[in-house]
Amino acid sequence: MASLIAVTGASGRVGGRVARRLSGADAATRLIGRDPTRLPELPGAVPAHPAEYGDGEAMRRALEGAATLFLVSAHESPDRVKEHCTAVDAAVAAGVERIVYVSFTGAAPDATFTFARDHWHTEQYIRSCGVRHTFLRNNWYLGAIPAMTGADGVLRGPGGQGRVAAVAHDDIADAAAAVLLDGTRTHDRVVYDITGPAAFTLAEAAEALSEVSGRSVTYHLESREEAYASRAGYGAEEWEVTGWVTSYEAIAVGEMAGVSDAVPRLTGHPAQNLRDFLAAHPSSWRHLLPGGS
Known part of the structure; x- marks a missing residue:
């Protein structure tokens, strides 16, 4: 019987x-979510009963076998x-042998990006449990590049002249599937930085958006004070706004600039670059066009 993978x-x-x-690889899969009605219907994939991360007993039942x-990672x-x-405790109690965790690049206790600190603490906890593990630091x-560009054609943030090695969701999924489907212990205790093929500045990102959309898109370098002020109208709590602002500041100080060969090494194909991504996903920047939404 094939080993069951819980997703x-x-x-x-x-x-x-x-x-x-x-x-697609005919793997035995169990899908876990808070709302099973939202889970995709896929061959070989069975939905578990509703389970939230914070409900240890529900998670344990969902992970049995x-x-x-x-x-x-949770929202x-x-x-x-x-x-x-x-x-993680529920997984250990259910007898799960291996955890492949979706982390974030630069995860550290003192990371500039405050949410990356959460990932470091989670990684440390998984390590302490003695379970086989692999961390994918995306x-x-x-x-996110076009999504964070306003309908006014301005990409705003305190990102300085730093570079970011952003990566496509499809490349992340291909890399993760390769790790999950490998029945050997090759990936045990390994941390993979999952990145795009090159790091670019936000000004260069604006240029790429201009080229593909035909509209002038610019990058506005904000100060920290300007960044907090421009996001004040969203009604988000302070901790969340701080996460948004520090994600740009992490770019400014170079914490997202490292480029890894993990995607081609794991998947056998090159990682997608920004311009190819934008060309393949026009819906991501359609809001920049007149009448776009």
Whole structure:
């Protein structure tokens, strides 16, 4: 009997792509989510009963019989690390042998990007549990570049002249599937930086958006004070706004600039660059066009 792989976040952009790849490879898969009605219907994939990371008993039941857990990080919240730890405890209690965790580049206790600190604490907790593990430290998503550009054609943030090695969701999913489907111990205790093929400045990103959209897109370098002020109208809590602002500041200080060969090494194909991504996903920047939405 094939080893069962449990996939969390299967209704999301990363977990959903991974679930589809595992299904395409005929892997036995269990999909875990808070709302099973949102989970994709895939051959070989069985939905678990509803389970949230913070509900240890529900997670334990959902993970019973699984050999591997693909743990997509929870949505940002003040309790995210606690939720992760509860989910990890449930996996250990259910007899899960291996955890492949979706982390973030530059994860460290003193990372500039405050949310990256959550990932470091989660990694440390997984290590302490003695379970086999692999960490996929994803860089910024390529899709975030146009998404964070306003309809006014301005990409704003305190990113300085720093570079970011942003990566496509599809490349993340391909890399994750390769790790999950490998039945050897090759990936045990390995940390992979999952990046695009090159690092670029936000000014260069604006140039690429201009080229593909035909509209003038610019990068406005904000100060920290300007960044907080320009995001004040979203009604988000302070910890969340701080996460948004420090993500740019992490770019400015070079914490997202490293380029890795993990995607081609794991998948056998090159990672997608920004211009190719934008050309392949016009819906990501359509809001920049007159009448776009």
